[in-house]
Amino acid sequence: APEWMKLARELLDNADYGERWSSCVEDWAALEEAYGYASPVSSLGGLGLHRRPPHVQWWIRRARLPERSLPILDLDEFIRDWKAWWGSCNPNWRQPEGAGLPMTQNAEGSLEVLRKPGKNGILSVLAALKWWRDAEGGNSSEWAAAVDDVSGVVARLLEEETGSR
Secondary structure, three states: OOHHHHHHHHHHOOOOOOHHHHHHHHHHHHHHHHOOOOOOOOHHHOOOOOOOOHHHHHHHOOOOOOOOOOOOOOHHHHHHHHHHHHHHHOOHHHOOOOOOOOOOOOOOOOOHHHOOOOOOOHHHHHHHHHHHHHHHOOOOHHHHHHHHHHHHHHHHHHHHHHOOO
16 A cells, blocks of 8 residues: 555554444545555545635645644534535535535435545545544544444445445
8 A cells, every 4th residue: 555545544543433433444445445546636636625624734734644633723613614524525415404414325326526536535534533533532423423424425435436345
């Protein structure tokens, strides 16, 4: 695996946040492997920036090192931003009434807009989820719902990429 993936695993694997989290991270790692660890450098290769928490850009500018993260001073604002950002990255058919989770997990709809291999893709979403969990100091039901949502998307993308689950 390339260096960016090793650093990502160091970041995401370093604490036991429960089975949901571990399963999501394992599926994501398998997805990146299925993508051949492709990592497009153009901005078109990554997720959208609308409402992305500023912590993500701060981390990217510091080479995505696992030990680097910006303290979350206002957790409520961070969570609102994360949800709005994740929502804006998703296809319209997944959008809930109002801003929130869970989003629709319809097996018929396309997830092509979320097919973003590499270090500018789902990794940033997972990193931000980790920081949220660290700032809370536990698994809140809101955090667990966010992990479940991302996990469902990652599992679907993996299934579409490999033809199996």
